[in-house]
Amino acid sequence: MIITIKDDFDLDKIAESGQCFRWQKFNQGHYFIIHLNNCLEIKYLNNDTYELSCSQEEYNNIWKDYFDLNENYKAIRESIPKEDTFLTEAANMEKGVRILKQDPWEMIVSFIISQKNNIPSIKKSIEKICVSFGNKNGTYYTMPTPEKLSKASLEELKQCGVGYRDKYLLSVAKSIQELDIRSLKLLDDEHLLIELKKLYGVGDKVANCVMLFGFHRINAFPIDVWVKRILENEYKDGYPMEKYSPYNGIYQQYMFAYYRNDRRK
DNA sequence: GCCCAGGTGACGG
DNA sequence: CCGTCACATGGG
Numbered sequence: 001m002i003i004t005i006k007d008d009f010d011l012d013k014i015a016e017s018g019q020c021f022r023w024q025k026f027n028q029g030h031y032f033i034i035h036l037n038n039c040l041e042i043k044y045l046n047n048d049t050y051e052l053s054c055s056q057e058e059y060n061n062i063w064k065d066y067f068d069l070n071e072n073y074k075a076i077r078e079s080i081p082k083e084d085t086f087l088t089e090a091a092n093m094e095k096g097v098r099i100l101k102q103d104p105w106e107m108i109v110s111f112i113i114s115q116k117n118n119i120p121s122i123k124k125s126i127e128k129i130c131v132s133f134g135n136k137n138g139t140y141y142t143m144p145t146p147e148k149l150s151k152a153s154l155e156e157l158k159q160c161g162v163g164y165r166d167k168y169l170l171s172v173a174k175s176i177q178e179l180d181i182r183s184l185k186l187l188d189d190e191h192l193l194i195e196l197k198k199l200y201g202v203g204d205k206v207a208n209c210v211m212l213f214g215f216h217r218i219n220a221f222p223i224d225v226w227v228k229r230i231l232e233n234e235y236k237d238g239y240p241m242e243k244y245s246p247y248n249g250i251y252q253q254y255m256f257a258y259y260r261n262d263r264r265k
Numbered sequence: 266g267c268c269c270a271g272g273t274g275a276c277g278g
Numbered sequence: 279c280c281g282t283c284a285c286a287t288g289g290g
Binding site for chain 1: 269270271272273274
Binding site: 116117118120121124125158161162163164165166 | 284285286287288289
């Protein structure tokens with residue numbers, strides 16, 4: 001089926017934005033995406049039109065929400081005050097990035113693995129975990145449930161290339177079974193952060209990434225090495241966190257992607 | 266071989 | 279409360 005998306009939406013920018021680790025790239029503007037037990041092939045055609053491999057019903061029920069297409073990112077981007085020249089420039093350059101609504105459990109696993117790690121390595125480890133412990137669904141493997149992962153051994157986990165994070169993953173898989181993601185969804189931002197940080201191996205950075213990308217708390221503001229550099233270099237007099245509420249998470253993604261892309265040149 | 270990668274927990278002051 | 283350190287592994 002063909003759909004039209006008028007809002008800011010750039011598949012390549014999203015794929016490169018460091019929030020999703022299981023998108024498979026066919027070509028520029030052409031991806032295979034796994035979300036829970038669903039998969040999608042999506043291809044940019046032209047003039048805001050995209051070809052999707054799913055039905056209209058599946059798009060309405062799953063993918064529209066996954067891509068956060070009920071939110072107006074253009075309006076949010078244009079509400080950035082012009083006097084913040086750095087953020088304005090970052091948002092212009094990274095226009096098209098969105099905050100995906102991904103599975104909270106998958107985000108917990110993914111961002112625990114992400115600590116002190118690089119993106120290609122993170123992707124490989126996550127894929128190995130899915131192949132080793134997940135279910136096969138057609139041509140791809142799903143992320144194993146907490147129940148399934150909790151039955152893995154440290155030795156098996158280590159073979160997925162996760163290094164010292166094996167004990168974090170095992171502990172968290174066991175904790176989450178009792179914690180129940182559904183009850184976490186009911187908490188406000190402040191209490192959700194507290195609960196996530198109780199998990200072994202989940203600190204301030206990982207918890208904020210899980211909040212932003214898994215629980216869609218778009219005001220969460222993960223501070224990693226890149227954002228730390230941004231705050232030190234571009235906001236010497238302080239970052240206006242209150243002023244930018246409730247969009248701190250979206251703005252953080254613009255800045256993160258912009259700085260990271262710039263420094264890689 | 267050396268250095269770094271979307272950090273965290275444990276420890277000492 | 280702060281600063282420091284080890285932590286596994288892969289890739290350049």
